[in-house]
Amino acid sequence: MSGQLLDLMGEAAKRPLYLVDAPTLTERDRRSAIATWQGRMVNEWVSARIFKDLQLQAADAGLSSAWRDKLARFEADEYRHGTQCAAAVVALGGEARQTLPDLPPVPTHGDTCALEGLMRNVLSVSCLSETVAVALINSERLESGPRELERTLRLILADEVGHARFGWRLLDELAPKLGPVRKKRLSAWLRLAFGHLEAHELRELPAGPAPSQQAAEVGVCDGNEARSLFYETVSTVIVPGLERRGLAAQAAWQSRVAA
Numbered sequence: 155m156s157g158q159l160l161d162l163m164g165e166a167a168k169r170p171l172y173l174v175d176a177p178t179l180t181e182r183d184r185r186s187a188i189a190t191w192q193g194r195m196v197n198e199w200v201s202a203r204i205f206k207d208l209q210l211q212a213a214d215a216g217l218s219s220a221w222r223d224k225l226a227r228f229e230a231d232e233y234r235h236g237t238q239c240a241a242a243v244v245a246l247g248g249e250a251r252q253t254l255p256d257l258p259p260v261p262t263h264g265d266t267c268a269l270e271g272l273m274r275n276v277l278s279v280s281c282l283s284e285t286v287a288v289a290l291i292n293s294e295r296l297e298s299g300p301r302e303l304e305r306t307l308r309l310i311l312a313d314e315v316g317h318a319r320f321g322w323r324l325l326d327e328l329a330p331k332l333g334p335v336r337k338k339r340l341s342a343w344l345r346l347a348f349g350h351l352e353a354h355e356l357r358e359l360p361a362g363p364a365p366s367q368q369a370a371e372v373g374v375c376d377g378n379e380a381r382s383l384f385y386e387t388v389s390t391v392i393v394p395g396l397e398r399r400g401l402a403a404q405a406a407w408q409s410r411v412a413a
């Protein structure tokens with residue numbers, strides 16, 4: 155998938171968005187908004203690939219079909235989100251075409267058993283990344299001006315809540331069976347996961363304010379606020395949620411390994 159061209163022009167044309175109530179944008183704001191939605195389009199496609207890999211890992215780990223079916227649905231959700239973001243790109247006057255980045259396979263964690271390996275990935279994907287995504291997308295939704303863009307973000311948000319909840323629910327089910335040694339190993343591994351999460355979010359979120367209120371209304375986030383929201387979500391939602399389930403998340407966050 156690396157280096158492939160992702161071309162969603164055809165998909166965007168099937169579900170066009172009409173931004174009849176869009177603010178007047180400078181050319182700079184418009185380009186910035188297009189780049190933002192193009193980036194989201196790519197990220198959604200990357201997420202779909204991750205959920206595809208997780209389905210195989212979940213089968214190896216012996217998860218029930220109920221859990222595995224959810225992962226299959228999440229893969230489909232992420233592809234749909236990609237086309238929804240593509241429609242936003244086109245509505246803003248851009249081209250829903252981007253080169254896909256390098257995407258190594260989701261780690262299989264050969265140093266441990268299939269279930270613990272899966273738990274590492276589910277913690278990273280659902281409990282960390284998707285939980286942060288819920289906070290960030292909700293904030294962007296609240297800033298949205300055009301009704302159609304707000305609706306797009308609201309629909310995506312509803313799915314992302316499910317993607318995050320999956321990890322928390324799976325942890326609820328499995329945590330009592332993990333035992334102290336596995337919990338200790340998972341807690342140690344969280345140091346790496348938190349380091350990767352922070353590096354990823356800081357790369358994605360620009361260090362600076364949105365160029366204008368109008369740009370913010372069509373999806374360009376205020377990077378300073380988004381970064382604050384990221385750290386707040388880690389400290390008030392993710393770390394306490396993991397601690398409640400018996401993982402030493404506070405210590406892991408404080409000693410996170412820079413990626």
Ligand SMILES: [Fe+2]
Nearest residue numbers: 198201232235
């Ligand atoms: Fe998504």
Ligand SMILES: [Fe+2]
Nearest residue numbers: 201284314317
């Ligand atoms: Fe997601």
